[in-house]
Amino acid sequence: MRAMVYRGPYKVRVEEKDIPPIEHPNDAIVRVTLAAICGSDLHLYHGMMPDTRVGMTFGHEFIGVVEQVGSSVQNLKVGDRVMVPFNIYCGSCYFCVRGLYSNCHNVNPNATAVGGIYGYSHTCGGYDGGQSEYVRVPFADVGPSIIPDWLDDEDALMCTDALSTGYFGAQLGDISEGDTVAVFGAGPVGLFAAKSAWLMGAGRVIVIDQLEYRLEKARSFAQAETRNFAEYDDIVVEMKKTTDYLGADVVIDAVGAEADGNFTQHVTAAKFKLQGGSPIALNWAIDSVRKGGTVSVMGAYGPMFSAVKFGDAMNKGLTLRMNQAPVKRQWPRLFEHIQNGYLKPNDIVTHRIPLEHIAEGYHMFSAKLDNCIKPVIVPNA
Amino acid sequence: MPYTANQPPRAESNDELRARIPGWGADLDPKDRPSVPRERFDPGATGAHWEFPDRQEEKWPRERSIEHKFLTPVFGTSSPPKGLSGVLRKFAYATYSEGRAAHWLILLGADRVDAIESHLKSFLTTRPDNPITETGVLSEFHRNGFSSRFGRKRVDLHHQWIDPILVAGPWIAAVCAIVWGARALAKR
Missing domain, CATH: 3.90.180.10 (Medium-chain alcohol dehydrogenases, catalytic domain)
Known part of the structure; x- marks a missing residue:
């Protein structure tokens, strides 16, 4: 064969x-x-x-x-x-x-x-x-x-x-009626997670990526608002501004191990394999969600350690939920x-x-x- | 605004969202969400008709995590360990648990050794490795390699230049080493 x-x-x-x-x-x-x-x-x-x-x-x-x-x-x-x-x-x-x-x-x-x-x-x-x-x-x-x-x-x-994973990711977010849901990553899983967030009653869905053609798909396929993080000096500040400084209720990491947005994180993980994955999207998720909010991780990471900001997650009282679907x-x-x-x-x-x-x-x-x-x-x- | 007690006002009402988004709120009730609660004891739901599965035949000493009590009854049989990379893999599995960085770093090292061993071995066959066709780099010409990248503010371009070095670098170094060795021999 x-x-x-x-x-x-x-x-x-x-x-x-x-x-x-x-x-x-x-x-x-x-x-x-x-x-x-x-x-x-x-x-x-x-x-x-x-x-x-x-x-x-x-x-x-x-x-x-x-x-x-x-x-x-x-x-x-x-x-x-x-x-x-x-x-x-x-x-x-x-x-x-x-x-x-x-x-x-x-x-x-x-x-x-x-x-x-x-x-x-x-x-x-x-x-x-x-x-x-x-x-x-x-x-x-x-x-x-x-x-x-x-x-x-x-x-x-x-x-x-892809569809099952995106849908599962939205479920792990424990979305309540009217919640603001942010999805990092406009690949297949992110697009399906954004679409699924509406099914669960989200009041607002925002998809973040750096590829404009994928953000266009997020707007047309998932009816979501979009942000191109390449256009902002600091996407976390933009996420705070757009939520009136509260932060999103739920953030879904649909990026995983090869996340872009920080040269050092990406290169140490994806090129030189010194981390299990580049955690920049996950760190942005932790910093963009509101205190007491939920971060759902659908992005795949390798088994080694990654430089994740657990201090912020702890201090903000976050719920971190994740699994393979x-x-x-x-x-x-x-x-x-x-x-x-x-x-x-x-x-x-x-x-x-x-x-x-x-x-x-x-x-x-x-x-x-x-x-x-x-x-x-x-x-x- | 989080500085006061009020929930921020919603931009769209439920009715507006229902009108705009097909299926909005269909899974609003957590009871309609198939993975809520995440753990649900239901042995009859899976289709399994055994208490413990039959054991698959072990055709070579199958490497396994020392965090397992025994070899799992079913396992993959792709690409058995071979050569120096195989020795490294067996050592990593037999010596270190998944909790130890050494376990994963040795396996990653074995992967690199495996690639080198396999490239060298391929030159003894009728189908040697071809970095041009196997990297698929020719798709740059008919998949809009230039227009897909430039004028689009892509931040991944900041590191894409490293990829050709990672891929071609070892090949160029190997060719240089062979040429250098051949010239050294010729001088004798």
């Missing part, structure tokens, strides 16, 4: 690999029909995530068709069209039975601090991902769902991570919102790229060329 393969920082290519075999009775093998590159894949691509091995196939956002099932699989059969959450989880451990699917304890021998994620380094379990023609899907009776007939393929693809838990309600026309997930897809051109797809997405927001990979274009 053809698969994207990591060759070292900033380098990927397509190689011929063996079709993955069934390795566990509850495995399925899925033929991938669509995959996506996630902003968090760029952390792997840039060599930031420890134990990212040459030869690994990335890709934790994908949908496809079941090609083979293991002997204990009861809920899926060959030929089913399935959407697969980015979380790999057993459904039976202490955490899974409490709904914390992203924190499963039975799927990642390499680390206890994170669950299993497709194609996301050995720190997340060492599973190959879906930017390929075929992928092994563990716990086929637990993770994947059959795609409803009414659901568009690209909409289903967005549900496997338990994706499948979001789906029933998200399906209702999509059917009601409240959400149209594939509106954020900007590029559809054949698998054979994936190296150029990664570069374009990484360098923010061609007004790229969300690139979708088509394995058999």
Whole structure:
């Protein structure tokens, strides 16, 4: 089969690999029909995530068709069209039975601090991902769902991570009626978080980024106010001014490890790997939220330490909430919102790229060329 | 204004927001939010039909965190450890917990060693690594590399110049070292 393969920082290519075999009775093998590159894949691509091995196939956002099932699989059969959450989880451990699917304890021998994620380094379990023609899907009776007939393929693809994560991020904000919600980052997760904040009754939604084309999308797709932090000497002061010096009630960090806005923070984290991530967006979130407010962290950070301003968070009495999204838990309600026309997930897809051109797809997405927001990979274009 | 007790006035009423935003307030009641409360004990909700999963076959000594009691029943089998990078990875897992910086720094170091080992190994194959095609840098020409960057006040341009140095620097250094070595040998 053809698969994207990591060759070292900033380098990927397509190689011929063996079709993955069934390795566990509850495995399925899925033929991938669509995959996506996630902003968090760029952390792997840039060599930031420890134990990212040459030869690994990335890709934790994908949908496809079941090609083979293991002997204990009861809920899926060959030929089913399935959407697969980015979380790999057993459904039976202490955490899974409490709904914390992203924190499963039975799927990642390499680390206890994170669950299993497709194609996301050995720190997340060492599973190959879906930017390929075929992928092994563990716990086929637990993770994947059959795609409803009414659901568009690209909409289903967005549900496997970006939409579910943005929606989950808004929930962690504990938004109350009329709250002012600020979202740092106008990438896919930030756009979906902003959109979701309205569903939860926000009175005002402000999206902050430095890329004007993404802020335009935040205005048109998420009906949000926007601020380009590059136009302000200090975005925190602007956030205070625009909230009459109170601060936002809820701030969502939808940026994560490669945040821009402070040269030193970015370079020490993203270029020289001396921090788990550049915490500038998170620090801005802590400083922009009102005292007693809530910061929801959806941005992904590496496992090492980062220079986060915990003193401010403590002194302001903040609630900091965060997790990888338990994706499948979001789906029933998200399906209702999509059917009601409240959400149209594939509106954020900007590029559809054949698998054979994936190296150029990664570069374009990484360098923010061609007004790229969300690139979708088509394995058999 | 936070200097007095009053809540700041809202710019838009609920009715105005409902008219402007499709679905505004649909999840206003926390009971409609699927992850509220975040922990909800419900063993029947996941589809699992086992108390503890069957164990996947361990085809090589699988490295694992020493914070785990045992090897998890299911695990990934991509890219087994190999070469010097593999030795470093096994050492990091066997020696240091996830709480130790040494664990992660050794793994990051192993990643860099892995890249070098793999690049060198690729030159012994019919498909050596090609930094031009594998970096996708040619997309600069047909994905508006110039107009995407300039005249747009992008602050990430402040550090993008470092990327070519990080990517090409080791290759240039390697070529220089080979040329220098060859010339030194030729002089003998």
